[in-house]
Structures are given as structure tokens and as C-alpha cells.
Amino acid sequence: MPIKxxxxxxxxxxxxxxxxxxxxxRSQGLVPTMGALHEGHAALARAAVEQNDVVVATIFVNPLxxxxxxxxxxxxxxxxxxxxxxxxxxxDLVFAPPVxxxxxxxxxxxxxxxxxxxxxxxxxSRPGHFDGALTVVAKLLHYGLPAAGLPAAGxxxxxxxxxxxxxxxxxxxxxxxxxxxxxxxxxxxxIVGVPTVRAVDGLALSSRNRFLSGEEREAALVLSRALRLxxxxxxxxxxxxLDSARALVESQPLVGLDYFEVxxxxxxxxxxxNCRQTPFSGEALAxxxxxxxxxxxxxxxxxxx
Ligand code: PAF
Numbered sequence: 024m025p026i027k028x029x030x031x032x033x034x035x036x037x038x039x040x041x042x043x044x045x046x047x048x049r050s051q052g053l054v055p056t057m058g059a060l061h062e063g064h065a066a067l068a069r070a071a072v073e074q075n076d077v078v079v080a081t082i083f084v085n086p087l088x089x090x091x092x093x094x095x096x097x098x099x100x101x102x103x104x105x106x107x108x109x110x111x112x113x114x115d116l117v118f119a120p121p122v123x124x125x126x127x128x129x130x131x132x133x134x135x136x137x138x139x140x141x142x143x144x145x146x147x148s149r150p151g152h153f154d155g156a157l158t159v160v161a162k163l164l165h166y167g168l169p170a171a172g173l174p175a176a177g178x179x180x181x182x183x184x185x186x187x188x189x190x191x192x193x194x195x196x197x198x199x200x201x202x203x204x205x206x207x208x209x210x211x212x213x214i215v216g217v218p219t220v221r222a223v224d225g226l227a228l229s230s231r232n233r234f235l236s237g238e239e240r241e242a243a244l245v246l247s248r249a250l251r252l253x254x255x256x257x258x259x260x261x262x263x264x265l266d267s268a269r270a271l272v273e274s275q276p277l278v279g280l281d282y283f284e285v286x287x288x289x290x291x292x293x294x295x296x297n298c299r300q301t302p303f304s305g306e307a308l309a310x311x312x313x314x315x316x317x318x319x320x321x322x323x324x325x326x327x328x
């Protein structure tokens with residue numbers, strides 16, 4: 024079926040309800056994006072299509088999560104290509120609203136606060152970013168609620184449809200925050216994290232990669248190499264030796280390291296010093312952020328032994 028496009032919340036709800044129909048055991052997946060889609064987003068859409076009867080993707084460049092108007096203007100808008108990519112993955116409906124539809128009264132007075140978890144790592148260099156991202160994610164999750172569009176009389180007998188939303192593990196801090204928001208504020212949705220998609224040479228896919236020159240792109244590979252080193256040590260139950268992995272990144276002159284840490288996957292607090300010195304065991308997350316030329320890149324690797 025050709026993909027449908029809604030630009031209003033009312034249109035999204037009507038079309039969503041029509042696609043979902045009524046009956047038991049129905050499910051709806053939501054894939055929130057800001058557009059400029061690549062293979063990483065395609066993986067989110069594919070996971071949603073595999074697991075749900077109806078899949079809605081959203082494309083909205085959220086002004087609330089940009090610190091700076093220049094970055095917001097510079098963010099690539101590629102709606103036609105995005106629709107084609109989503110249609111190829113089997114997405115049913117795209118919600119691509121104008122800014123006035125999402126923020127009819129201008130900037131909202133009340134926002135979701137990301138708290139301590141949102142102030143560290145990416146939050147430290149982008150103040151307010153996660154409050155803005157969580158606020159729009161909360162709105163998108165509400166707009167996409169499958170039950171919201173069902174006529175009362177036709178509401179699915181035997182229970183509400185299952186509702187799942189898909190986020191990339193590439194944005195590990197955003198994923199941890201969305202999980203916490205949904206748990207702490209009791210949103211009726213299951214959050215599904217989808218593994219990072221990498222180019223064959225290891226570079227994590229990102230809509231920012233298009234701003235790297237050839238030389239910068241080559242230099243950026245040191246991020247995934249350093250993460251790979253930690254993964255290999257974790258797999259082998261060796262000390263992680265984060266300092267030598269850091270030194271590898273710092274040896275690359277085009278790369279300005281911001282942070283490189285091994286943290287608890289839920290709280291994102293750095294793990295005790297001993298996980299660097301003593302054989303690694305358990306679960307952790309390695310987080311890295313660096314500027315490569317003018318482009319800020321982030322990457323991460325789950326560590327398990
Ligand atoms: O990860 C993104 O693309 C955005 O932060 C999101 C989740 C769509 C909210 O604007």
C-alpha cells in the first residue's frame with residue numbers, strides 16, 4: 024500500500040485509526056525522527072514493521088532541542104527522499120507537521136525536565152537539548168497513541184492495541200532518558216532500542232556525517248576503533264584500560280575529544296576506577312563524543328562479559 028502523509032494531529036489520528044481498525048491483538052509502532060533519514064533510520068522502521076500491524080513514522084525538526092538558530096536552519100530537510108525510504112521499509116503513515124501544529128502557542132511554558140541524567144555528557148555541551156527532545160517525544164508519543172484515534176464504540180475489544188516506539192542505540196543518552204521518562208511518568212508505551220548501524224569501515228551512521236570532508240571522515244574512524252578495543256577487552260574479560268583507548272583517540276590530530284567514559288547503562292554514572300584496572304565483568308556502556316573538524320560526533324558501545 025502506498026505510504027500516507029498526515030500534516031495535522033487530526034489527520035494522523037483519523038488515518039491511524041482507519042489503518043489499525045478494530046479487533047484483538049492489534050499493535051502500532053511509532054518511529055520518531057527529524058528526517059534526513061539514512062540506513063540507521065531504515066533499521067528502526069524495519070524493526071517496527073516486523074513487530075507491529077501498523078507503523079507510523081514522524082518527521083519533525085524540533086526547534087526546542089536546538090541551542091542555536093543556525094544549527095536549526097542548517098539541519099537538512101529531505102522530505103521526498105525520506106518518504107521514499109520509509110515507504111520502502113513498509114511504513115504505513117508519516118506524520119510530518121509544520122511547527123505551528125506541534126507548538127500552536129509558540130514555545131511551551133511547561134516542558135519535560137530531563138534532570139541530572141540530562142545534564143551530563145551530551146547535556147553538558149548542549150544545555151536544554153534533552154528537555155527539548157523529551158518534550159517533543161512526549162507529545163509525539165501522545166499523538167501516536169493508537170487508542171486516541173479509535174471511536175469509543177469501536178475500541179478494541181479485549182484490550183487496547185499494543186503500542187511500541189523505536190529509538191536508536193546510537194543516541195544512548197536520549198534512549199536512556201526516554202526509557203526513564205516513560206517509566207517515571209507511566210506512559211503506556213514500550214520503548215524498543217535498535218542497535219547502531221555502521222558503515223563497513225565502522226563509522227556510526229549519522230545525519231551529521233554528510234558535513235565531514237574525506238579527510239575528516241577518515242580521522243573519525245578512530246572513534247569506532249577505540250570503542251572496538253574496549254569491546255574486545257570486555258569480551259576477553261581483561262581490564263578495559265580506558266586510558267590507552269583514550270590515547271589512541273587523542274593521537275589523531277583532526278579529532279578533539281570531548282569525553283570518553285565507561286558508564287552504568289541506566290544511570291550513565293561513570294563506573295568505578297577498578298573497571299579500568301581489574302578484569303572486566305558485568306555490563307557497561309562506553310560513551311564517546313568528539314569534534315572532528317567542525318562536526319560533533321557521538322558513538323557508544325555496550326560492553327558485556
Ligand atoms: O533522535 C531524534 O531524531 C530526535 O531527537 C527525536 C527523538 C526525533 C526527537 O526530536
